[in-house]
Amino acid sequence: MKVAVLTDSTAYLPEDIREDYGIEMVPLTVSFGDxxxxxxxxxxxxQFYPLVKEAKAFPKTSQPSIGYMTEKLQEIAKDYDALIAVxxxxxxxxxxxxxxxxxxxxxxxxxxxxxSEISCxxxxxxxxxxxxxxxxxxxxxxxxxxxxEMKQSMRAxxxxxxxxxxxxxxxxxxxxALVGSMLQVKPILHFVDGKIVPFEKIRTQKKAIKRLLDLxxxxxxxxxxxxxxxxxxxxxxxxxEIKQTIEKRYSNVEITMSYFxxxxxxxxxxxxxxxxxxxx
Numbered sequence: 001m002k003v004a005v006l007t008d009s010t011a012y013l014p015e016d017i018r019e020d021y022g023i024e025m026v027p028l029t030v031s032f033g034d035x036x037x038x039x040x041x042x043x044x045x046x047q048f049y050p051l052v053k054e055a056k057a058f059p060k061t062s063q064p065s066i067g068y069m070t071e072k073l074q075e076i077a078k079d080y081d082a083l084i085a086v087x088x089x090x091x092x093x094x095x096x097x098x099x100x101x102x103x104x105x106x107x108x109x110x111x112x113x114x115x116s117e118i119s120c121x122x123x124x125x126x127x128x129x130x131x132x133x134x135x136x137x138x139x140x141x142x143x144x145x146x147x148x149e150m151k152q153s154m155r156a157x158x159x160x161x162x163x164x165x166x167x168x169x170x171x172x173x174x175x176x177a178l179v180g181s182m183l184q185v186k187p188i189l190h191f192v193d194g195k196i197v198p199f200e201k202i203r204t205q206k207k208a209i210k211r212l213l214d215l216x217x218x219x220x221x222x223x224x225x226x227x228x229x230x231x232x233x234x235x236x237x238x239x240x241e242i243k244q245t246i247e248k249r250y251s252n253v254e255i256t257m258s259y260f261x262x263x264x265x266x267x268x269x270x271x272x273x274x275x276x277x278x279x280x
Contacts, residue, residue: 001081001082001137001139001140002079002080002081002082003080003081003082003083003084003134003137003138003139003140003143004022004024004076004079004080004082004083004084004134005021005022005023005024005083005084005085005086005127005130005131005134006023006024006025006026006072006076006083006084006085006086007023007024007025007026007085007086007087007123007124007127008025008026008027008028008063008064008087008088008095009025009026009027009028009038009039009040009041009261009263010028010039010088010093010119010120010123010261010263010264011025011086011088011119011120011121011123011124011127012040012045012120012121012124012258012259012260012261012264013025013121013124013127013128017128021128021131021132021135022131023127023128023131024072024076025040026064026068026069026072026095026099027039027040027041027064028061028062028063028064028093028095028263029061029062029063029064029263030043030048030059030060030061030262030263030266031059031060031061031062032051032055032057032059033055033056033057036062037262039261039262039263040261040262043262044261044262045234045259045260045261045262045265046234048261048262048265049233049234049265049270052265052266052270058266059262059266060266061262061263061266061267063093063094063095063098064095064098065098066098066101066102066105069098069099069102070102070105070106072102073102073103073105073106073109073111074106074109076109077106077108077109080109081109081110082109082110082111082112082140083103083109083110083111083112084112084114084130084134084140084143084144084147085099085103085111085112085113085114086114086116086123086126086127086130086147087099087113087114087115087116087123088116088118088119088123089115089116089117089118089119089191089194089195090115090117090194091117091191091193091194091195091196092119092194092195092196092267096113096115099111099113100113110140112140112141112143112144114126114130114144114147115194116151117151117191117193117194118154118156118191118276119264120156120229120231120258120260120264120274120276121229121231121256121258121276122154122156122229122276122277122278124258125150125154125227125229125276125278126147126150126151129146129147129150130143130146130147133146150278153219153278153279154276154277154278155190155215155216155219155276155277155278156190156191156274156275156276156277157188157189157190157199157212157215157274157275157276158188158189158190158231158268158272158273158274158275159186159187159188159189159202159205159208159209159212159272159273159274160186160187160189160268160269160271160272161186161205161269161270161271161272185201185202185203186201186202186203186204186205186207186208187199187200187201187202187208188200188201188202188208188211188212209242209273212242212273212275213242213245213246213249213275215275216228216246216253216275216277217249219277219279220249220250220252220253223252224252224279224280225252225254225279225280226250226252226253226254226277226278226279226280227253227254227255227277227278227280228246228253228254228255228256228275228276228277229255229256229257229258229274229275229276229277230242230243230246230255230256230257230258230273230274230275231257231258231259231260231273231274231275231276232257232258232259232260232272232273232274233259233260233265233268233269233270233271233272233273234259234265234270234271235270235271235273236257236259238273239257239273240257242273242275243255243256243257253277254280260272260274
């Protein structure tokens, strides 16, 4: 069985990696007033943050239409028997559900939709693993089983500079956003059951970053091999410093650097940082 792999743009997989593994992508959209952009295609992250500063209104995000997804699946069906589609958490977007619906509308392709229950490069970790296994000609059910196994050790925490973005976008409870703003805290957030919830409230960013590193340490000190990523919203130098700290501290942690692109950046805001990892 010939198996294709697809994800959405919020995995923020570099284009060269998508090309190397033949990974298909459906983009989410960011709109500034009447002007809409497909992220990662028409709008890269380095273009997005300057646009936000100039914009008169807060940008809005939207998922790909079912019609767009169906057309994409019909194209894939010409060359493949099955598809593994890995999407951002169903708790913050309807993209997963839309792909399920689109999959039911295409007869010549067996579509397996995987809810990453997360986003950004941790979502990308699932995608790359699926693509590697598809190259080895594993059956779709075996690939999904491996992704479920990865989920058991997948961790991701992030801190935001300002909770109002998440509150305005409806991705965080309003009372939580109000309390965070009043106390001037730097909250560490994570995904629980696919939704973004506070993990801890910490007073300063320095202490919050230290706490992120402590959380990684709980898994890394076992000396098991770990794949990790530091993610930033237009603050690459700060992310690079954290990456270098982790590289010096652990020989068993393979760490890369990624970014919060336009869609996720809309909801987190500039200056946000994330740290994700799983046991290989």
